[in-house]
Amino acid sequence: MDVLLRVAYRLTRNRHDAQDLVQDTCVAACEHPAEVEAAAHPVRWLLRVLHNRFIDAARRRKRNPLRPLEELPAALHVASEAPGPEQLQQQADDERAFVQAFLQLDDIQRTLLTLRAEGHDLEAIEAITGVARDVLRSRLHRARRSLARYLNEPGAVTPIRAGSKP
Amino acid sequence: MNCQELTELLDNGDLRHLAGARRREVDAHLAGCPDCAAEWRVQIRIATTPIPPPLPGFIEMCRRLVAAGAARRFGGRLVVVGALVVLAAAAAVLGWYLQAPAPSPVQVVAASVVELPAEVLPVVEPSPEPTPQAPKPQPVAPLPQVFTVAVWPLQSEGIDTEGTALAERFRERVITVLQSVPNLVMVDTQPGEDSANADYELHIKYEGTQVAPLSRDVKLEIHTAAEMAADKAAIAAEASMTPEERQRSHMMRRTAGILKQGASLRGGNTNLSLLLGTGVPTLAIIEAVGMPGDRIESSAQQLVKELRVKVFPLDESFEQQELATLSNISQRDNVRVRALGALLSYAERRGGFPQMSPAAVRAGGEFALTWQGDIALTRSMVWEGMALTRSPELVPYLIRGLNESPNEQIRLLMVKILAGTYADDPRAKAALAAAAKNNDQQTVRMAAMREAGDSRWVEYVGTTLMDRTLTDLQRLQPIADMAPGESATLGTSPKSKLVLDDQQLDEFVTIITRIAPDPTAGEVVRKALFAAGAMDTPAALDMLIEVVNAMNADDWPKGLTGVAIMGVRQTANSLISFRYRGNPKARAVIENLASSGDPLEKMMAELQLKTMDMSATSDTNRQEEQAAAPPVQ
Numbered sequence: 001m002d003v004l005l006r007v008a009y010r011l012t013r014n015r016h017d018a019q020d021l022v023q024d025t026c027v028a029a030c031e032h033p034a035e036v037e038a039a040a041h042p043v044r045w046l047l048r049v050l051h052n053r054f055i056d057a058a059r060r061r062k063r064n065p066l067r068p069l070e071e072l073p074a075a076l077h078v079a080s081e082a083p084g085p086e087q088l089q090q091q092a093d094d095e096r097a098f099v100q101a102f103l104q105l106d107d108i109q110r111t112l113l114t115l116r117a118e119g120h121d122l123e124a125i126e127a128i129t130g131v132a133r134d135v136l137r138s139r140l141h142r143a144r145r146s147l148a149r150y151l152n153e154p155g156a157v158t159p160i161r162a163g164s165k166p
Numbered sequence: 167m168n169c170q171e172l173t174e175l176l177d178n179g180d181l182r183h184l185a186g187a188r189r190r191e192v193d194a195h196l197a198g199c200p201d202c203a204a205e206w207r208v209q210i211r212i213a214t215t216p217i218p219p220p221l222p223g224f225i226e227m228c229r230r231l232v233a234a235g236a237a238r239r240f241g242g243r244l245v246v247v248g249a250l251v252v253l254a255a256a257a258a259v260l261g262w263y264l265q266a267p268a269p270s271p272v273q274v275v276a277a278s279v280v281e282l283p284a285e286v287l288p289v290v291e292p293s294p295e296p297t298p299q300a301p302k303p304q305p306v307a308p309l310p311q312v313f314t315v316a317v318w319p320l321q322s323e324g325i326d327t328e329g330t331a332l333a334e335r336f337r338e339r340v341i342t343v344l345q346s347v348p349n350l351v352m353v354d355t356q357p358g359e360d361s362a363n364a365d366y367e368l369h370i371k372y373e374g375t376q377v378a379p380l381s382r383d384v385k386l387e388i389h390t391a392a393e394m395a396a397d398k399a400a401i402a403a404e405a406s407m408t409p410e411e412r413q414r415s416h417m418m419r420r421t422a423g424i425l426k427q428g429a430s431l432r433g434g435n436t437n438l439s440l441l442l443g444t445g446v447p448t449l450a451i452i453e454a455v456g457m458p459g460d461r462i463e464s465s466a467q468q469l470v471k472e473l474r475v476k477v478f479p480l481d482e483s484f485e486q487q488e489l490a491t492l493s494n495i496s497q498r499d500n501v502r503v504r505a506l507g508a509l510l511s512y513a514e515r516r517g518g519f520p521q522m523s524p525a526a527v528r529a530g531g532e533f534a535l536t537w538q539g540d541i542a543l544t545r546s547m548v549w550e551g552m553a554l555t556r557s558p559e560l561v562p563y564l565i566r567g568l569n570e571s572p573n574e575q576i577r578l579l580m581v582k583i584l585a586g587t588y589a590d591d592p593r594a595k596a597a598l599a600a601a602a603k604n605n606d607q608q609t610v611r612m613a614a615m616r617e618a619g620d621s622r623w624v625e626y627v628g629t630t631l632m633d634r635t636l637t638d639l640q641r642l643q644p645i646a647d648m649a650p651g652e653s654a655t656l657g658t659s660p661k662s663k664l665v666l667d668d669q670q671l672d673e674f675v676t677i678i679t680r681i682a683p684d685p686t687a688g689e690v691v692r693k694a695l696f697a698a699g700a701m702d703t704p705a706a707l708d709m710l711i712e713v714v715n716a717m718n719a720d721d722w723p724k725g726l727t728g729v730a731i732m733g734v735r736q737t738a739n740s741l742i743s744f745r746y747r748g749n750p751k752a753r754a755v756i757e758n759l760a761s762s763g764d765p766l767e768k769m770m771a772e773l774q775l776k777t778m779d780m781s782a783t784s785d786t787n788r789q790e791e792q793a794a795a796p797p798v799q
Binding site for chain 1: 177181201204207209373374413416417769
């Protein structure tokens with residue numbers, strides 16, 4: 001459950017959406033026990049369902065862009081216990097900037113970076129997302145560079161081509 | 167190190183365990199290569215983003231969903247894969263940390279379930295915190311009155327035309343199967359209306375899937391007129407709520423919609439939820455890659471069957487069919503266990519499990535005797551489900567189980583049921599007295615003597631633990647049998663308190679450490695750990711700390727063995743943080759874990775600390791309230 005929640009939160013950056021995603025994954029998993037049973041790596045299977053549902057939901061969202069009020073990164077509440085007010089504000093600003101940059105990535109890029117952040121190797125990511133390994137390498141590289149660029153240039157929206165220098 | 171090597175590391179390497187020379191190579195390259203440094207920073211940043219805890223109630227809700235799925239699977243081959251067990255175990259742990267003011271034994275045990283490969287899900291008692299609750303079933307008139315059902319036109323988003331066509335076929339098939347239900351009258355729906363004024367209204371929705379489809383499924387909703395009115399009222403009330411309240415309300419409505427039928431479990435036996443399921447299916451598979459058979463046909467049949475069991479008015483002819491299935495020894499066991507679940511559901515809907523007919527109890531008892539299941543929990547579940555009926559008809563079957571079962575755990579369960587639920591039944595008393603004298607299993611004899619008040623059980627527990635001629639499991643079994651309150655339905659609590667001296671505790675830790683990697687020993691190990699941890703002594707706390715330290719997270723092997731060890735460690739952790747929550751030493755242990763390098767361990771420990779704080783506040787408030795309360799006259 002914690003893996004699903006972590007991945008879902010990293011993907012959506014919204015606690016409510018993350019929970020919906022995990023809930024849908026639980027429902028799907030329990031309605032497909034034979035498939036889970038047959039899976040060599042059940043956790044990957046669950047993540048694959050979660051990934052598919054995230055992508056499906058993202059596509060629906062694009063067709064219907066009405067979104068609820070964006071939840072301020074709830075992580076700030078967690079991270080805000082020890083530091084003083086100035087540090088807290090700095091953390092909040094940093095986190096907000098990072099979230100904004102991350103959300104500029106496309107859905108697949110967010111998934112790939114999230115799965116890497118969770119420690120999955122290319123073989124696992126290939127199994128979860130269905131993206132071929134060679135393609136994965138270039139997409140991961142591009143995703144990291146895009147994110148780095150969005151962080152440095154908050155207004156930048158032009159995707160970076162693989163192999164090009166920023 | 168060059169850029170290519172660093173990229174390979176970022177793409178495929180283990181970034182969490184970089185150390186030594188390798189780490190220095192990375193640092194040296196990053197210092198001289200701003201492009202790689204930028205990529206490195208963002209990847210690390212993603213990995214270190216703090217994750218907020220879920221809303222209260224969410225984990226419990228997921229647990230119910232998982233349990234519901236497991237119960238449905240019960241009609242299949244009684245197999246739910248280990249991932250779901252781990253998922254549910256983690257859910258139990260998290261839900262318990264976030265919600266429950268104090269753990270129940272079942273929660274503690276379930277929180278660390280890691281028995282793999284497992285075949286049923288662990289379950290926990292419902293949290294006392296507000297969680298999505300299904301409405302309690304009301305006694306339903308056993309008359310098969312005429313009732314109306316409307317099946318609304320398929321809702322499809324149209325992004326997958328092939329899937330939409332399949333979903334439409336499914337809907338048509340559901341209508342056909344529904345038409346075979348006695349006394350059911352179909353009602354037409356009208357465009358532009360949001361209700362057909364039917365007793366039950368079924369909505370089928372297909373959202374489509376385009377990315378790497380594993381299967382196609384449709385969402386199902388079944389509403390009664392009263393539920394639809396309540397849902398509308400809840401939506402209207404959300405307009406004046408804060409965003410947080412609105413989120414919670416949304417989650418509650420969403421979950422209540424999924425779980426609204428058949429989730430109530432009287433008597434607190436949560437294992438029974440696996441037998442009964444917790445609601446009608448909310449998803450139906452209409453196509454699955456690599457799965458044989460017609461999914462549309464089987465899904466339609468399953469849906470209508472679930473509706474007949476849990477939603478539609480009671481139908482005595484249907485009940486008779488299920489009884490015949492349960493009694494038919496030529497039927498497959500998984501079909502019979504599903505029939506047993508249906509009969510128990512019917513009894514519950516009539517007003518409680520004791521409403522089960524004597525014939526059904528006898529059939530269930532016969533089945534429980536002959537069905538061995540695959541793991542102890544499934545066998546126990548059937549017996550505990552039958553015990554909820556509290557029917558005198560069950561006693562002869564319990565006695566046969568006590569004397570004849572090849573499984574020691576089942577015999578011990580029989581002792582508890584006979585001594586608890588049937589304490590006043592002379593047959594039960596006589597059987598226990600006989601078992602105390604001549605049951606051919608020594609631990610069963612001793613347990614029967616314990617229930618009669620014989621104090622030698624305490625000594626027996628200690629000597630068995632120290633008897634090195636026995637297997638580890640045999641040595642732990644008596645202690646495991648003292649895990650308090652495993653099931654509220656049994657009505658028993660240990661008649662004697664577990665006492666282990668320092669030498670015995672040392673031996674206990676040695677055995678636990680040795681046996682922990684064995685996934686098949688999981689249930690006994692967890693119960694034993696809980697029983698010993700519940701001694702509430704400084705030595706018991708030290709024992710738990712030793713277990714935690716022995717199960718070092720850095721040394722976990724991969725696969726089932728590692729998961730089994732993790733479960734034992736987590737059980738010990740949980741006991742430390744709850745049973746000893748006011749103890750500074752216990753807190754220090756959890757604080758140490760919270761500074762762990764392992765992200766999961768760290769997260770869990772932080773949650774434990776928060777819960778310890780909440781529990782401490784709650785304890786203080788309770789003490790203050792007690793102090794302020796007027797004395798009882």
